Amino acid sequence: MKDGFQLYDTHAHLGQARHSGRRQDADTLLRAMDAAQVDRALLIPFPVVEDYRREHDLIAAAVHRYPDRFAGAACLHPFLPEDDFRAEMRRCAEVLGFRALKLQPQYQALNPVSPRSDFLFACALEHRLPVIVHTGSGAPFSLPSLYIMPARKFPELPIVLGHAGGSVYMLETIVAASVCPNIYIELSSLMPHHIHEIINRVPAERLLAGSDLPESLITEMHKVLTMDIAEETKRKILWENPRALFG
Numbered sequence: 001m002k003d004g005f006q007l008y009d010t011h012a013h014l015g016q017a018r019h020s021g022r023r024q025d026a027d028t029l030l031r032a033m034d035a036a037q038v039d040r041a042l043l044i045p046f047p048v049v050e051d052y053r054r055e056h057d058l059i060a061a062a063v064h065r066y067p068d069r070f071a072g073a074a075c076l077h078p079f080l081p082e083d084d085f086r087a088e089m090r091r092c093a094e095v096l097g098f099r100a101l102k103l104q105p106q107y108q109a110l111n112p113v114s115p116r117s118d119f120l121f122a123c124a125l126e127h128r129l130p131v132i133v134h135t136g137s138g139a140p141f142s143l144p145s146l147y148i149m150p151a152r153k154f155p156e157l158p159i160v161l162g163h164a165g166g167s168v169y170m171l172e173t174i175v176a177a178s179v180c181p182n183i184y185i186e187l188s189s190l191m192p193h194h195i196h197e198i199i200n201r202v203p204a205e206r207l208l209a210g211s212d213l214p215e216s217l218i219t220e221m222h223k224v225l226t227m228d229i230a231e232e233t234k235r236k237i238l239w240e241n242p243r244a245l246f247g
């Protein structure tokens, strides 16, 4: 099925979601990854959780048990007291070895254009953690074009636009990535012809694949695997880019 390609899912969730009641453990996720022949995944907490430290510990334990299969990402509410936010970010980066910070504007109403959001991007940059932001549902703060401002303010910080804005705002990700070399696009939830449109306009070095949920793993990976594009492009999207960004 995967014809020698290695597959990296840059959008997997682990833990317990308060908003949906969904639970995802490492072993069930690994079985889904094996069934889809996915080699490695970036584990991200669900957007709304009971206790963010506990969710981070859960992810760190999964990474510790399966270091060849998982990397970890942090997600914490931007309106926590700033000292608490910074302390947990330090713990995630320095103690737990996480490789990214997720922002969920559909549940965490942080205005990325406001200077009030600077601390989050500065903190991520300080710890060398790329920021992955959910885009699409949850407008206006999840609109892809809004991340042009922090991307320009923090040019050394990679910012990944998760879900590529969804099909409705997909064109905004092309605009944002065209004007900011540090903006990346994660392609989950798009139609294949949307992915083609993005590939035609954005350098392949800045594209990533993701599933969001295990039931979408095979579909999301196959969308890229079966496209009529250069093998080299597939290799970058499915493996080389995420390896470089998240380890």
Ligand SMILES: [Zn+2]
Residues within 6 Å of the ligand: 011, 013, 212
């Ligand atoms: Zn997600």
